[in-house]
Amino acid sequence: MTEVRKGLIAKRYAAERRFRIYGATALALTALFIVFLLADIIIKGLPAFTEHRVKLDVTVAADKVDAAKPAAGDYEAIVREALRAKFPTVSGRSERRALNGLLSQGAADDLRQMVVADPALIGKTFPFAACCRTMPISSSRAARPM
């Protein structure tokens, strides 16, 4: 066998190996995509099953909630007040805003429902687990104002 032929065989075998690697790479990429897709959905989906709450002692003052119309009270202010009492070191406008940002809108609604169901709570101080916003979704799209 001449030198030229030997070179040709080496080249053909190299092409063979390359071709095989292309195929394996294609399969690996596709498999990787499936894994990435599933992992992404699971990782982003799991936080939906967790809930954050902050335990507060809320005081439903009689001057804030009318006993005759318990649904109309300013429950947001009540919850915020309780939250501020829990973190007395917070001062200043922006810090207070950040603190209030912790609360979910549902917190006031929860409290409202509690008081409507049991109007005897008006004028009392009792423990209340206010629900918080969960971790913000870290996607630029979600952060965009809708």
Add this chain to the structure above:
Amino acid sequence: MVFETIIFFRQVSPLEFLFSAQWSPTATPASFGILPLLVGTLLITFIAILVAGPLGLLSAIYMAEYASGRMRSVLKPLLEMLAGIPTVVLGFFAALTVAPLIRGTGESIGLTVASESALAAGLVMGMMIVPLISSLSDDIINSVPQSLRDGSYAMGATKSETIKKVVLPAALPGIVSAFMLAISRAIGETMIVVMAAGLAANLSVNPLAAVTTITVQIATLLVGDQEFDSPKTLSAFALGFVLFIFTLALNFIALRIVQKYREQYD
């Protein structure tokens, strides 16, 4: 469909429909130029096939010719799983994960990327049709008679040479039809594009811009309560008709390709 399309063309001239570059059916005066939609559809389909073609075909070749029986029995169902994922799920994956990823990468190298881009939709759609191509091609490559391969090996050809010069030409009709199925699926795909590529009818071939497709416009035109005699609603029929002509033409082209390049052995 033809009937409704004719009614539509009584109200909007076919020339305007085919050649105007403005698509805004809800504006007054409404304009019905299909060009931006056609370009968007072709762009996204092109990206999808660019992804799915090589990946699907190479995967199929590897599975059919190189992988061991056990490996194949694991890989094939895994790939087909991808075909079973609802396109809504793929759509929000494209919109919420892939699109921001592309935008982030694009901006880090100094490109302006819309948060909804044709590239994101095309990529995910490409991945969606990979199993379609790979599974069908795999079956077709397997059905090529072993005697052809044996003959090629006897001539001293290596495995990859046999695949490229003998097996693929013999399997060509099946592979082309697999591609045609994939392209039709990509053209008809709605959900991924609605979520990831946007609704803006831009006449643009920039894969980083937001585009829209024929199917998406049909969907948005007919969502909600509509009066069934306005050109806005009727234009959906015209769009459907164009889509139909489109796939018909594709099938015809495919048939000609197969007839021209087919290698008949038995």
